[in-house]
Amino acid sequence: MENFKKNDTFEAEVIDLTHEGQGVVKINRFPFFVDNALPGERIKMRVLKVGKSFGFGRVDEFLSQSEHRISGINLDYLRTGIADFGHLAYSEQLKFKQKQVSELLRKTAGKVEFPVLPVLAAEQTLAYRNKAQVPVQMVDGLLTTGFYRKNSHTLVPVEDFYIQDKALDAIILFIRDECRQMAVQAYDEKSRKGWLRHIVVRRAYHTGEVMVTLVVTNKKAPVPIKVLVNKLAAQFSNLKSVQLNINKGTGSFILGKEFVVLYGQDFISDTMLDKTFQISAPAFYQVNTAQAEKLYQTAYDFAQLLPTDVVIDAYSGIGTIGLGMADRVAKVYGMEVIASAVENAQHNAQLNHIENAHYEVGTAETIMPKWLAEGISPDLIFVDPPRKGLDESFIESATEANPRAIIYISCNPATFARDVVRFEAQGYQLEKVQPVDLFPQTHHVETVALFTRKK
Known part of the structure; x- marks a missing residue:
């Protein structure tokens, strides 16, 4: 050095x-x-x-x-990571993401000549996010919304979030201004005083339904919260749900376990690939609906679904992947750790008149061996794990089940490349990889991959 x-x-x-x-x-x-x-x-x-x-x-x-530089971008988008690729022309962002997936496969899995397909581009590259999770802090005595500077908890005030649906920005600013008038105190991490921690807003892409979740330190509001809720409902006609989420913790996780409904119901509804879905506050639902539809359609195409297929949908969430193909296969089994998401999935099956889908609460690592022991023999396994990728024991169970194909949807190319090595050690080879750009203007990239049994 x-x-x-x-x-x-x-x-x-x-x-x-x-x-x-x-x-x-x-x-x-x-x-x-x-x-x-x-x-x-x-x-x-x-x-x-x-x-x-x-x-x-x-x-x-x-x-x-x-x-290839995009000039005039607000540098706060780079400083906070809201849009850390926002200064790079979109066509170059796509090339970089393809190169990133290829390089990680080459370095980690030794796939020198592996053909990673060109990234499926987004038609809408700005204002596409259907969900906002915005931290709140007191800045110079004023309740302020924005985003943390990268690798810190220093709040950068932001009013236009650039990649979020503009309706979300409007709702956040409305809540911020009303809270200022009511002298609501934002939670302070050092003193552990204050009430409001985060504002979480979801807006369904196809139906426009809106859910607001105020993440707070306790149930007892220091202000007449009903007044704020009534004003919100009067201002935003598509508002279907307002909830408090109680987070008493000191860690960096956003949501606590307990929810209290203040207005409407505890879900909103949207459609994806012509199916209707109810979405609860803690449930996972892709933030870019139009691109998620491309992602899932690619996964189905890779699988070459047959009417006789028994399918396991690991990390099933509210059922978007499994229910999207249920009418084209014999049976779908889904597993998910969040109980309310499994309730959503079961309800979503009923909503769509689907009778061949079964969902259970539990980790993929524990449910998978249980199902195999019960004699469930899958033809196809779909996996859509969190950023940490797949547990090694799950990979062993999945390959032991001997499906004709495993379709892996990944949000982290690094853990995906690591898992490629593990699958190959268990006798499954990587056939093809299709990156899909769900997060334009950011470094994130999703991939769909097909694994088949080695001949």
Whole structure:
């Protein structure tokens, strides 16, 4: 390591991007990661921080800029990670995401010549998110909504969230302004005083139905909360649900376990691939509905569904994947850890007059071996795990069940590449990978992959 010091400045060329969208600069072969810097640009870089094997820098001046740079973007979107690719032309974002998946497969799974298909692009690249989870803090004595600066709990005030449905922004600002007038105190992590922690808003893409969840420290509101609820209902005609969520914890998780309905019902309804779904507050539902429809359709196409197929839908959520194909197969079995999501899935099956779907509460790792012991023999297994990927014991159970194909939907290319190695060790080979862009303007990418038994 060179003897770099904070505030040293260097002229350098940006040679690459990290997976989080930071420019990579090398000074005497020592790498620095720099926000708001794109490959091909020459910059004057100031050293911010130096570690053992890499450092962080910032752009003091652009000596030349990339032809793919989007100018005029609010830099708060980069600083908070709301849109950490927002300064890069959309066509280049797609190329980078394809390259990211390919490189991780090459490095982790040794897939040198593996063909990762071009990313399925989004038609709507701004204002697409159907869900907002916005932290609240007192800033200079004023209740403020915004987003945390990357790797911190410092709130950056934001009014236009750029990638969120504009209706969500309007509801958040309305709640913020009403709370200011009522002198509601935001929760303070240091003193552990205050009441309001987060504002969570969902708006169904096809039906427009709205759910508001106020995450608070306790049930007893310090203000006449009914007044706020009545004003919300008068202002937003599609409001179907207002709930309190009680989170007394000190950790960084957003939702607590307990919900209290203040207005309407405890769900909203939407449609996806011509099926109707009820969505509860804690349930997982893809935040980009139009792209999720492409994602699921790709998964069905990969599976080549047959009317005789028995399908296991692991990590089934509210049933979107399993119920979307139930009328094309013989039987669907789904599992999910969130009990209210399983209730949603069971209810959604009834709503859509589906009688061949069965859902249970529990982890994929425990339910899968139980079903196999009961003699359930799947032809296809669909998995859509969280960012940490699949548990090794689940991969063993899934491959032991000997399905003709396993369809893996991943939101994290790194854990997906790791799981490719595990599947191959159990006799299942990776046939094809289709990235889908569910999160334009950000570094995130979803992939659909097909595994088949080795011949």
